[in-house]
Amino acid sequence: xxxxxxxxxxxxxxxxxxxxxxxxxxxxxxxxxxxxxxxxxxxxxxxxxxxxxxxxxxxxxxxxxxxxxxxxxxxxxxxxxxxxxxxxxxxxxxxxxxxxxxxxxxxxx
Amino acid sequence: xxxxxxxxxxxxxxxxxxxxxxxxxxxxxxxxxxxxxxxxxxxxxxxxxxxxxxxxxxxxxxxxxxxxxxxxxxxxxxxxxxxxxxxxxxxxxxxxxxxxxxxxxxxxxxxxxxxxxxx
Numbered sequence: 001x002x003x004x005x006x007x008x009x010x011x012x013x014x015x016x017x018x019x020x021x022x023x024x025x026x027x028x029x030x031x032x033x034x035x036x037x038x039x040x041x042x043x044x045x046x047x048x049x050x051x052x053x054x055x056x057x058x059x060x061x062x063x064x065x066x067x068x069x070x071x072x073x074x075x076x077x078x079x080x081x082x083x084x085x086x087x088x089x090x091x092x093x094x095x096x097x098x099x100x101x102x103x104x105x106x107x108x109x
Numbered sequence: 110x111x112x113x114x115x116x117x118x119x120x121x122x123x124x125x126x127x128x129x130x131x132x133x134x135x136x137x138x139x140x141x142x143x144x145x146x147x148x149x150x151x152x153x154x155x156x157x158x159x160x161x162x163x164x165x166x167x168x169x170x171x172x173x174x175x176x177x178x179x180x181x182x183x184x185x186x187x188x189x190x191x192x193x194x195x196x197x198x199x200x201x202x203x204x205x206x207x208x209x210x211x212x213x214x215x216x217x218x219x220x221x222x223x224x225x226x227x228x
Binding site: 031037042044048049086090096097098 | 144154155215219220
């Protein structure tokens with residue numbers, strides 16, 4: 001079963017850049033999607049197909065994927081970006097068709 | 110505006126059953142694959158099940174296979190999850206999620222419905 005590994009937490013000062021990693025064997029050969037989940041709310045898509053942003057998502061959010069690591073980058077971090085972030089891939093061979101990473105809590109200092 | 114509204118959650122005893130519903134609006138429901146994703150209290154996201162537009166293709170996570178049944182009614186813009194033989198580790202918020210047109214991800218989520226399995 002395919003496994004995605006995320007750091008449990010990332011902290012960043014306002015205005016700085018946050019990078020959240022998502023590790024998986026040859027993840028660069030898969031397409032990665034990212035979700036933001038604020039406390040008590042449903043997840044929301046912020047990046048799909050590695051680096052595409054839904055129209056409502058600010059340009060400050062970007063994604064990349066290569067080798068064994070995908071990365072969600074949030075530039076000029078704001079207090080409102082504080083949330084849990086999950087990466088996800090589709091893996092037909094896995095027990096779970098949609099495989100999620102364990103999630104990363106982004107704290108804005 | 111795309112809306113997904115889940116209902117049917119609640120408290121159930123181990124071994125019991127529950128049927129979740131998801132009412133969809135604001136888009137062509139019959140044109141999208143649909144999924145259920147759950148989140149145990151304080152934990153991460155776990156994909157549960159998916160169903161294709163015509164119900165031809167259905168998949169389940171191993172943890173629920175044989176106990177849960179996903180279905181849909183395109184005429185009523187509704188998605189369902191029949192949950193039988195419930196266990197304590199099925200306790201979670203259950204989200205209905207629309208699959209993006211290009212597949213493999215969720216572009217819209219409902220607000221979730223809480224299922225608690227406890228004696």
